[in-house]
Amino acid sequence: MEWKLLQDESQLKELIKPIKKDCKGHFYTNYQFLNSTTDDDIKYTEIFFAQDVDNVYVLKRKDDCYQFSYAIGRVEDLDVSKFPQSVKNSLVCCDIIEIEGKEKQGFVVEKLLQNGFKEYKSYHMWELDKQEIRPHNMKGFQITDVSDKEYLKRIFYVFDPFADMLPLRKQFADYLTKVCSFSCLVEGRYAGSNIYKINGNTGVEEFVFRDGKFPGVGAILCEELLNRCFNMHNCKKVFAWIEDSNVQSIKMHEQIGFTRNTQYKKTYTSGETTNI
Secondary structure: OOOEEOOOOHHHHHHHHHHHHHOOOOOEEOOOOOOOOHHHHOOOOOEEEEEEOOEEEEEEEOOOOEEEEEEEOOHHHOOHHHOOHHHHOOOEEEEEEEEOOOOOOHHHHHHHHHOOOEEEEEEEEEEEEOOOOOOOOOOOEEEEOOOOHHHHOOHHHHOOOOOOOOOOHHHHHHHHOOOEEEEEEEOOEEEEEEEEEEEOOEEEEEEEEEOOOOOOHHHHHHHHHHHHHHHHOOOOEEEEEEEOOOHHHHHHHHHHOOEEEEEEEEEEEOOOOOOO
């Protein structure tokens, strides 16, 4: 199997389209063409792809691991031993998104486990429909659109490099031009930030983080996100991926009105990781 360096995402579309058509009913993929950033990522990193009969494999080099995506027409032939040697010696992560009660990727998961992958972390999608946002007591807090880039870089230390959808470090400046962000100040000091995206009529909370020295900042940041999404961007829904073990974040989002839906994501890794 020959691995090639991806030059343009259209190369993948040309390979995957006929497989999806010919293998209808037994086609599996975790590759998302919708809202894909692949062509942007190519500017900053290497993305390799290979075709093995009715399977297409994609490996993106990230800062701390490789991200494995696939389009599979013959799941029985899925074999990660065919990865390049340089990749075999590195950590490989694979994200699979499912809907509770309607799982379709069970055969792929079974194959991954047989090939030495282990379940690493799980997340659920949380959502909130448009509603009137009750003003929060802002005494002592100040919201600012001027976010210090160095402070926003804390996402690389706060969030998991293997399971959270972090941008590449050298891509960060470009990433910030494609998202929205704001911060919270307490007595002139940075206390936390929220990074989010607007996709059509929906808002997506990308990252929210706060300094533990300032109680109440998390709720302020989430409520300001809702204010901006619903009142400034006229969104109908706001979504957030939250790790299932992050009890504090779940509680905060529940208090604001978020509810967990049936969509979930599991990250599988090919080796040992250091939990953050």
